[in-house]
Amino acid sequence: MTSAVFFSATYREARQRFLDAARTAGAKVQSHAHPLKGAEGEEIGTDTALLGRADADRLFIVSSGTHGPEGFSGSACQLALLGDELAKRATDRGIALLLVHAVNPFGFSHLKRTNEDNIDLNRNFNDFAAPYPDNPVYEEIHELLVPKAWPPSHANETQLAAAMARLAGQRNPGVSSGQARHPDGLFYCGTAPAWSNRTIRGIVRTHGAGRHHIAWIDVHTGLGPYGHGEKIFGRHSPETTARARRWWGQDLIVSTATESVSPRTIGHITGCAPEECPDAAITPSTLEYGTVPNPVVRRALRGEAWLAGHPDAPPALVREIRKAVRDAFYVDADDWKGMILGQFRAFALQTINGLGAEKH
Numbered sequence: 001m002t003s004a005v006f007f008s009a010t011y012r013e014a015r016q017r018f019l020d021a022a023r024t025a026g027a028k029v030q031s032h033a034h035p036l037k038g039a040e041g042e043e044i045g046t047d048t049a050l051l052g053r054a055d056a057d058r059l060f061i062v063s064s065g066t067h068g069p070e071g072f073s074g075s076a077c078q079l080a081l082l083g084d085e086l087a088k089r090a091t092d093r094g095i096a097l098l099l100v101h102a103v104n105p106f107g108f109s110h111l112k113r114t115n116e117d118n119i120d121l122n123r124n125f126n127d128f129a130a131p132y133p134d135n136p137v138y139e140e141i142h143e144l145l146v147p148k149a150w151p152p153s154h155a156n157e158t159q160l161a162a163a164m165a166r167l168a169g170q171r172n173p174g175v176s177s178g179q180a181r182h183p184d185g186l187f188y189c190g191t192a193p194a195w196s197n198r199t200i201r202g203i204v205r206t207h208g209a210g211r212h213h214i215a216w217i218d219v220h221t222g223l224g225p226y227g228h229g230e231k232i233f234g235r236h237s238p239e240t241t242a243r244a245r246r247w248w249g250q251d252l253i254v255s256t257a258t259e260s261v262s263p264r265t266i267g268h269i270t271g272c273a274p275e276e277c278p279d280a281a282i283t284p285s286t287l288e289y290g291t292v293p294n295p296v297v298r299r300a301l302r303g304e305a306w307l308a309g310h311p312d313a314p315p316a317l318v319r320e321i322r323k324a325v326r327d328a329f330y331v332d333a334d335d336w337k338g339m340i341l342g343q344f345r346a347f348a349l350q351t352i353n354g355l356g357a358e359k360h
């Protein structure tokens with residue numbers, strides 16, 4: 001059996017296969033219906049599968065599709081794990097396994113990285129009582145990033161390339177760190193917790209209650225070298241950082257380090273775990289797989305943002321933009337798919353061994 005069989009062609013297919021495999025594996029399945037419909041008019045939602053004892057004191061969460069079509073890979077990782085002896089190894093060691101399928105089902109189905117309101121969900125898990133940090137780097141190029149017309153003019157492309165070259169060394173904040181001023185822009189954080197945010201918090205609160213240790217891998221694509229999975233780790237206490245290093249090794253990348261493929265982001269999803277489960281030791285990571293070169297990914301995201309502001313665009317142009325987004329975040333090639341699943345399996349094994357070795 002090749003790795004490619006675990007990858008689906010649409011959200012609808014991925015969802016059905018996940019639910020079928022979860023039931024076959026004997027998981028407890030729950031579905032959270034999204035209020036809108038998918039691209040094929042289908043029902044959409046975030047589904048969870050729980051394996052292992054309800055009262056296990058360790059919980060291992062794997063989530064997919066925070067950024068819509070990045071879910072093709074996360075969903076494949078989850079599907080592979082459901083049929084892998086690793087799942088049994090986890091539950092035998094007293095670890096419950098929680099798979100959260102399609103954090104952003106609307107974006108997954110409609111092939112957009114943002115949600116139904118052009119919100120970047122990995123910038124939406126904020127304390128909205130406090131102002132979102134300014135992002136002067138993004139501010140400088142917003143007008144160029146989201147042009148008046150699509151496809152963008154040659155002049156726009158030239159000016160943007162020059163601006164990006166000028167800003168290349170800017171990190172923390174960087175262009176993609178998040179921004180609160182342009183609802184029509186990229187990496188927009190929103191003004192309140194989105195449906196996915198509220199849903200995920202409820203899931204984490206419910207399933208995390210009573211656990212002593214929680215590990216969480218949120219699977220992403222679109223940054224870094226082709227097929228490479230970077231284990232990104234945020235800013236945490238020295239104790240948490242030491243634990244993560246112990247489990248995950250020297251290729252764990254702290255997101256504030258200059259070698260990371262991503263700048264520090266404000267309001268990312270795993271940040272809700274300490275808030276929802278204050279009594280647990282939380283060990284979170286974003287697993288980020290490289291796809292195609294960064295300028296190609298950026299162009300796809302610009303098209304997506306332009307389309308969000310032009311819902312009456314001709315159908316052929318809509319299809320072209322959606323396809324560009326899909327191709328930027330999901331490489332339909334067997335070697336790439338093998339790299340995704342191989343690295344995920346090693347990361348999952350490290351997590352299970354790490355969680356299993358923690359004292360109660």
Ligand SMILES: [Zn+2]
Nearest residue numbers: 067070220221
């Ligand atoms: Zn992502």
